[in-house]
Amino acid sequence: MTTSSTHRLVLTLTAAAALATALSACVPLVVGGAAVGAGLMATDRRTSGAQLDDQAIELRGASRIREIANDQMYVSVTSFNRQMLLTGTVANEADRRRVEAAVQGIDNVRSIVNEVQVGEARSFQVRSNDTFITGKVKASLLDAKDVFATSFKVITENGVVYLMGLATRREVDRATDIARGVSGVQKVVRVVEVVSEAELAGQLRQGGTAAPAAAPAPSSSRVPLPPMEPLPASPSGGATATPIR
Incomplete structure (x- = not known):
């Protein structure tokens, strides 16, 4: 092979590598166990920054819990709009406190x-x-x-459904009713950041998102979230909704 041919081959391989790198940026983002591409990012009420933060929070939280885990500790970490939800089981109350202490101080976590x-x-x-x-x-x-289904993230633990999200009170109540109607659901817990209809409409006009552009300070009035009144018990004795504890 001549020097000229070798040079062209090197250039071709370099260009191919650059193209592969560029295409890799289009690989769907995994957030909360689901593949999320550019299309869903555009319809998600969280900012793209919040979505990336949520992914990082989940990864860091899981890593910290693995460091303290024992054979009787099974804990999942879910984040939505920089709010962390811990679910699962541990052997005793001391381990429960250890889990929460382990994830304290992770960057960008609001609550x-x-x-x-x-x-x-x-x-x-x-x-x-x-x-x-x-x-x-x-x-x-x-x-x-x-x-707006993508306003909510759904987690189920032992028949208890947790709804995480960014929605109006009407949407939260409606989503809760829908979840309560699913067979096998024992209880619904809302871990939702409630926004007003006016605030939602304004944010959607500005950029298709109802999430703040930057993470609010920990002292934000929305963190911890305001308690929600529980819905009345189902007449059939089925699933009920509870306020956030």
């Missing part, structure tokens, strides 16, 4: 909602059923025409 329960780890059957319930709730939210 932590600790819903970790003390008790036995969930069986494979229970965890599979929780995954099934999550899928059904998400599908039901997507089917509803009066709810």
Whole structure:
């Protein structure tokens, strides 16, 4: 091979590598266990910065918990709009406190909602059923025409459905009703940042998002979230909704 041919080959390989690097930037972003591409980022009420922060918060939180984990600690970390939700089970109250202490101080976290329960780890059957319930709730939210489904993140733990999101009070109540109607749901807990209809409309006009451009200070009036009045119990004795604790 001549020097000229070798030079052209090097240039071709360099260009191909550059193209591959550029294309890799289009790979969907994994946020909260779901693949999120540019299209969903555009419809998500969080800013793109908040979405990236949520991904980083989940990764750092999981890493810190792994450092203190024992054989009876099964904890999941979920973040939405820089608010962290801890779910799962631990062996005792001391471990529950250790989990929360471990994730304290992670960058950009506005608040932590600790819903970790003390008790036995969930069986494979229970965890599979929780995954099934999550899928059904998400599908039901997507089917509803009066709810912006991507405003909510759905997590299920032992039949308890957690709704995380950024929505109006009407949307929260409607999403709660939808989740309550899904078979297998034992209770619905709302971990939602409530915005007014006017604020939502204004934010949507400005840029299609109802999330603040930057993380609010920890002293923001929205953190911790205002308690929500519980919905009345189902007449059939089924699922009920609870305020955020």
